[in-house]
Amino acid sequence: MEKIIQGKYVQLENVNMTFVTRKGTFEALRGIDLNIREGEFISVIGHSGCGKSTVLNLIAGLLQPTSGLLFCAGREIAGPGPDRAVVFQNHSLLPWLTCHENVYLAVERVFGKNENKTQLRARTKAALELVGLGHAADKRPNEISGGMKQRVGIARALAMEPKVLLLDEPFGALDALTRAHLQDELMSIMAKSGCTAVMVTHDVDEAVLLSDRIVMMTNGPAATIGEILPVALPRPRKRLELAENAEYNHLRSEVLKFLYERHAKKAA
Amino acid sequence: MSVITLQRKNLETDMSHETSPAQPAKAAPAPVTMAADSAAIAIHDKAINERAAKNRQLISAFFQWLLPPLFGLMLFTAIWALISYQSEGLPGPIPTWHAAVTLFSDPFYNNGPNDMGIGWNILNSLERVGLGFGMAAILGIPLGFIIGRFAFASRMAAPIIGMLRPVSPLAWLPIGLLVFKAADPAAIWVIFISAIWPMIINTAVGVSKVPEDYMNVARVLKLSEWKIATRILFPFVLPYMMTGVRLSIGVAWLVIVAAEMLTGGVGIGFWVWDEWNNLNVEHIIIAIFVVGIVGLLLEQMLIMIARRFSYE
Numbered sequence: 001m002e003k004i005i006q007g008k009y010v011q012l013e014n015v016n017m018t019f020v021t022r023k024g025t026f027e028a029l030r031g032i033d034l035n036i037r038e039g040e041f042i043s044v045i046g047h048s049g050c051g052k053s054t055v056l057n058l059i060a061g062l063l064q065p066t067s068g069l070l071f072c073a074g075r076e077i078a079g080p081g082p083d084r085a086v087v088f089q090n091h092s093l094l095p096w097l098t099c100h101e102n103v104y105l106a107v108e109r110v111f112g113k114n115e116n117k118t119q120l121r122a123r124t125k126a127a128l129e130l131v132g133l134g135h136a137a138d139k140r141p142n143e144i145s146g147g148m149k150q151r152v153g154i155a156r157a158l159a160m161e162p163k164v165l166l167l168d169e170p171f172g173a174l175d176a177l178t179r180a181h182l183q184d185e186l187m188s189i190m191a192k193s194g195c196t197a198v199m200v201t202h203d204v205d206e207a208v209l210l211s212d213r214i215v216m217m218t219n220g221p222a223a224t225i226g227e228i229l230p231v232a233l234p235r236p237r238k239r240l241e242l243a244e245n246a247e248y249n250h251l252r253s254e255v256l257k258f259l260y261e262r263h264a265k266k267a268a
Numbered sequence: 269m270s271v272i273t274l275q276r277k278n279l280e281t282d283m284s285h286e287t288s289p290a291q292p293a294k295a296a297p298a299p300v301t302m303a304a305d306s307a308a309i310a311i312h313d314k315a316i317n318e319r320a321a322k323n324r325q326l327i328s329a330f331f332q333w334l335l336p337p338l339f340g341l342m343l344f345t346a347i348w349a350l351i352s353y354q355s356e357g358l359p360g361p362i363p364t365w366h367a368a369v370t371l372f373s374d375p376f377y378n379n380g381p382n383d384m385g386i387g388w389n390i391l392n393s394l395e396r397v398g399l400g401f402g403m404a405a406i407l408g409i410p411l412g413f414i415i416g417r418f419a420f421a422s423r424m425a426a427p428i429i430g431m432l433r434p435v436s437p438l439a440w441l442p443i444g445l446l447v448f449k450a451a452d453p454a455a456i457w458v459i460f461i462s463a464i465w466p467m468i469i470n471t472a473v474g475v476s477k478v479p480e481d482y483m484n485v486a487r488v489l490k491l492s493e494w495k496i497a498t499r500i501l502f503p504f505v506l507p508y509m510m511t512g513v514r515l516s517i518g519v520a521w522l523v524i525v526a527a528e529m530l531t532g533g534v535g536i537g538f539w540v541w542d543e544w545n546n547l548n549v550e551h552i553i554i555a556i557f558v559v560g561i562v563g564l565l566l567e568q569m570l571i572m573i574a575r576r577f578s579y580e
Contacts, residue, residue: 062484080487092481096503105499109489160489 008071009196010036010059010164015068017054028054030222032068034215036164041190041197043207045255046217047265052200053089053168055217059198060086060166073163082110085157087167091149093141093156100137103127103156110160127159128152130189147178154186158193165190167199171206183209184239191236204255208248209237216258219265226263229254359550367550368557382542384534390558393524393535396452400459401520408467408516409509413501415468416475429468437462437523441530451531458527459520466515474508475501510574517570521563 017029028051036042044052057063058070061080070077072084085106093102104124111120128134131151141149150170157165170186171179183206190197190210201207207214211231218226231251233242242248345361352360359367375387415422440461444454478501486496528537536555543551 060488062487080484080490082489084488086484086488088481088484090481092479092485094482094485094500094503097499105491105495106489109491109495 008035009038009040009073010034010198011069011071012055012058013069013071015055015058015065015070017051017058017063018066027222028220029058029065030224032225034225034228036196036198038196039194040212041210042199042213042215043211044198044200044215044217045202045204045207045259046223047219047259047263048202050217050220051223052217056086056166056168056198056200059164060084062086082106082160083163085160085162085165087150087153087157087165087170089169089172091141091146091153093149093152095141098138098140099128099133099144099152099155100124102141102152103159106156107159123159127155130158131155131185145178147174147182150174150182151185154182154189158189158195163196165195165197167197169200169202172202179203179206180239186210187235187237204252204259207255208233208251209239209242214251214255216255216263218263227258229258357549359553364550364553368554371551371554381534386536386539386554386558389534389536389539390562392533393528393537394562396456396528396535397459397517397520397524400456401463401516403456404460404464404516404520405467405513408464408512409471412468412471412509412512413475413497413505416472416505417501422472422476425468429465433465433469437519438526438530441527445531451533455524455527455531455533455535459523462523463516463520466519467509467512470508470512470515471505474505477508478504506577507574510570510577514567514570514574517566518563521559521566525559 012032012034015029015032016027019026019028032055034042034055044055046052054063058065059072059077061077061084077084093099094105097105104120107120107123107127111123115123125134125137128137131154133148133151133155136144136148136152141152144152150173154170171182174182187210199207199210208231214229214231215225216227216229217223229251233245233248233251349360349362352358371386375385377385378388411425415425437458440458441454444457445451448454448457482500482504483496486500491499524535525537525540528535529541532538532541536559540552540555543549543555
């Protein structure tokens with residue numbers, strides 16, 4: 001594989017996205033340029049309908065851009081693939097499979113050619129234990145809580161050992177306490193795996209807490225990147241300590257100012 | 269684990285042995301044991317009462333479940349009796365019952381093709397329904413999958429299904445007679461053509477309703493078409509498919525009586541017609557009940573199968 005230029009692990013070059021709908025065309029994204037370093041944690045934040053999920057789906061390869069180029073690890077993104085694992089907003093577990101089987105489906109697809117069943121099962125087990133769900137392996141998704149489902153979703157994505165982990169509002173549907181708990185877990189998991197991650201969120205605290213850089217999007221239609229805010233807070237980050245950290249609060253208010261002063265969403 | 273709990277239990281009983289003699293004063297051992305006895309009796313009584321209350325609840329629940337349908341049937345029989353009392357030709361419940369008892373006392377006699385027991389007639393009809401329905405399922409379910417999975421196939425099939433589905437099943441009988449040149453395959457053909465639509469349509473609807481999220485999972489994992497079919501489409505579509513199967517069986521059983529009336533042969537439909545020619549009205553009423561009860565049993569059987577396969 002060719003050598004990847006430092007600082008350009010995931011690359012978006014002048015990406016435009018126009019959807020053709022029954023009512024006509026809708027320009028969702030215009031001129032998106034973004035470079036993501038290897039191992040970096042990027043948050044994409046913006047008001048709803050600004051096309052932040054579209055950016056994620058483009059990197060995932062689930063959508064094809066109208067124009068522009070996308071690269072991952074030096075290769076053009078031509079379609080979806082297990083090297084870019086997605087944690088979906090609503091977990092998207094298959095309800096007829098147990099947690100173990102859900103993760104195994106992914107593990108089997110990625111490693112099935114080179115490893116035997118015992119190894120595949122061990123990988124599945126390890127992934128579930130990583131998210132603290134070793135005990136729930138034989139449960140079906142409808143037998144566990146929302147937070148646990150989302151953890152299985154994360155386990156499924158991580159078990160694939162992806163180059164890039166894509167998270168689409170992963171904690172949006174959870175209550176505040178569960179969300180905080182899973183954010184902490186995700187932080188420690190990401191620290192261990194060193195995986196590159198792109199997360200779409202509308203939660204300012206979540207973005208500041210987790211990210212190395214926050215990509216702030218302007219409002220649609222024809223949304224683009226308004227500003228990129230580096231988050232230089234040292235890791236490991238502790239939620240409670242950060243609450244009184246001046247730098248944290250400054251970054252937080254920067255994002256809030258961007259969202260509610262410069263790019264306030266007009267009341268619908 | 270069990271050993272530990274066992275040991276702990278022993279420990280607890282040992283301790284209670286140690287403490288209990290120490291507690292009461294030595295002077296009055298008798299009242300203490302009496303008190304303990306009465307307490308034990310009280311506990312025993314309480315357990316009996318609880319069990320009795322539980323039984324009472326079960327019994328009342330059973331009657332609440334049983335009584336309404338029972339009243340319904342009684343009302344139905346009463347109205348039937350009243351009407352038959354007014355009418356000349358219509359037999360009432362009691363003569364029908366007697367006729368049914370004689371009929372079912374020997375369900376499998378065989379006096380040649382025009383005079384066979386009711387059991388043979390039912391079995392012959394079920395066989396036709398089974399064959400016609402089975403072939404419809406073998407063809408209809410995969411067709412439904414293809415139509416649901418590929419938009420082109422769906423648009424291709426839409427006008428044909430839309431046009432042929434509303435056609436009365438018996439309109440297909442002459443075509444069957446013409447092609448197969450025999451009554452029996454023609455009857456099976458009618459069952460086939462009327463049973464296939466609900467299975468095609470419900471399967472296709474199920475496939476087209478597979479959530480985008482599940483398909484996105486398949487796309488991200490780059491699952492093979494076979495894995496998509498077995499791990500995502502089939503489990504998701506199964507409940508829809510079973511609805512189609514249930515509707516199909518219902519239609520097939522509905523149509524068989526009419527088809528057999530026209531084609532003849534051994535079967536419940538022809539039997540009804542035969543008994544009409546003999547003016548044996550009791551038997552016609554019995555046939556109506558038999559057709560209804562067999563249909564109900566088929567439906568219940570399929571509901572049970574569907575529940576067995578449901579993932580929810």
